[in-house]
Amino acid sequence: MGQELCTKSLQPGCSCYHRSEGGEARSWPRGQPVAMEPALELMNLKEASCSMTSFHPQGLQAVRARKLMNKRPRSNSNSFKEEDLRQGFQWQRKNLPFGAASSYLNLEKLGEGSYATVYKGISRINGQLVALKVISMNTEEGVPFTAIREASLLKGLKHANIVLLHDIVHTKETLTFVFEYMHTDLAQYMSQHPGGLHPHNVRLFMFQLLRGLAYIHHQHVLHRDLKPQNLLISHLGELKLADFGLARAKSIPSQTYSSEVVTLWYRPPDALLGATEYSSDLDIWGAGCIFIEMFQGQPLFPGVSNVLEQLERIWKVLGVPTEDTWPGVSKLPNYNPEWFLMPKPHRLQIVWNRLGEVPEAEDLASQMLKGFPRARVSAQEALVHEYFSALPPQLFQLPDEESLFTVSDVRLKPEVCDLLASYRKNHHPAQSSKCW
Amino acid sequence: MLGPSSSFNPKSPSASVADGVAAGMSVSPGRRERPPQPCAPPGLEEALSALGLEGEREYAGDIFAEVMVCRALPGRALPRTVTPEMRALVVDWLVQVHEYLGLAGDTLYLAVHLLDSYLRAGRVRLRRLQLLGVACLFLACKMEECVLPEPASLCLLSAGSFSRAELLRAERRILSRLDFRLHHPGPLLCLGLLAALAGSRPQVVLLATYFLELSLLEAEAAEWEPGRRAAAALSLAHRVLDGADSRPEPALYSPAELDPLEPCMVRAALRGPAPGRAAVFLKYARPQRQGTSLAAALLLRHPQPGPP
Incomplete structure (x- = not known):
């Protein structure tokens, strides 16, 4: 096996081989990087934010004109009209700066993930705001597998509640995923509106979360890393699932998934107990946790540092599972037979009081937070739960790619602290609001 | 509360998705334009359970539709320089x-x-x-x-x-x-599903897996849909082990659809360890795979009259 294959020997004629090599030289330049792109870093952020006020491609031209570049990046997308851009701008060809792809301008750093840095950016093609996820190549292992899985899954997913991957830009050192820009994420939104969200908004967010989950589960994709940070929110209130780095197509049963997925707080008890075969019900548990967290303004099981502690917190609410309530539970690796000393289960609204204030919310939450994975409600079933009957009926007939907010009268209500902030603004103009 | 048994209901909306009749959110846009496809047969949920996918019973129809009708690669198989x-x-x-x-x-x-x-x-x-x-x-x-x-x-x-x-x-x-489009449910899952549906014996499944793997060596195999390719391997394995009349049930493809795929598998199985094409044969000749490739060559030369 340790061999160099000589396909040449199978060649019918030798001359043919030489010809083909000459012909191929352009399509696979050996020793040449895939695409060498000049950098374009926006040195002056102030300048950029000025140009953003006149939010039009021409408005950016002043900024761009001084940026020097020679080549366009290799782009996989044909969704943008690159020709228009080429004609629209002057491209200078000296003093190449160093760095990023030229179709997009980096504006500011939004965050840093495990394998990527995310920037806010502007598309030079249509002037839209974008999020640029810049993935640096690992010199040992090449393109991170999370990036490969995320992109290959997102290529097949088109839904109003799934973040849209516009474009992929290859450069020598990095790979940039160009996503639609979203205003904030649910974690930030909740921290900006402490004390729990408006019940009306919780319903809209939850409906969108379940809509996105139902869609990916139908495509047999598991997200596997649901948490408020991964749910992006637009200024309208559109919610989109993002960060599919741990997601995978779930149709492959031959392999057991690593149980090291899903942030501890949102991890279901079956995964905590060491089960390695799990399916869409994994995401449902996480969605249930997020559901209650939106009401309460607090994570359900915060401050937990290890798996056993997390399990005990869960048992305190749900009660300890038995073979009757959960067939096969005692055979899971982390099962502890001494758990029967734990207290009896509680109604969820006793533990989390704000659940009781909204009709049917507790029932939906309890169907999502079942210990036994098979007993959990599916995303598709949850969407038709009584809890959502207060929503306009058109929402249940929307095509996949249509947002909830295309239906008239569907909008977020102001959160309590927004009202407070506007009150303060009127009465104490000096005090600035942290809420948006 | 919905117990696990309720998802066995054959009239559940997701089970009918393979017919392309369900509307609304349960059908993805991409699925509508697909060619006519085998319908999700009865017993699909149980077959998925047998594969350790019991959590997906709800989406059984979708999974089936997705893996069985995954399109084959179009167009000419190889560039001229590659034989x-x-x-x-x-x-x-x-x-x-x-x-x-x-x-x-x-x-x-x-x-x-x-x-x-x-x-x-x-x-x-x-x-x-x-x-x-x-x-x-x-x-x-x-x-x-x-x-x-x-x-x-x-x-x-x-x-x-x-x-x-x-x-x-x-x-x-x-x-x-490839523009990052790497996702492809391969024929192996199809084979597992079809074998679970047909209740095939482990020995038959192993032989079918061997035939399927042999088809990897054929450039033309890329033009066959994974579902049809797996069905052909399974059908061939059934006939080799259980006699010429046995075909797996339910028959999702007609013999006319499957027969053109079989000669290359038979040819490869009979060829044995030819230089440059021996790896699959040798792999399945090992004791942990029960000498399947040796037995297959023997059975193909001297077909058995009926089930053992």
């Missing part, structure tokens, strides 16, 4: 590397699928065919495996004919040419 023999040589070597590294079955099918997709999408330098093959395997590992093989060991297995940097560059080139 079927060259392709077979590379695939044969990939089978060896795959077995040596102890990778999952799906990884091999995905690697060969990526290789075929790449070859269809443009030209390739012949000297680089082995590098291309191993880069496809590396990418398939990144999609499927929990533990990745070291790039350095992949270079070693090719006797140092390329460097790690070249391997990583090839990886980028494949991603770029």
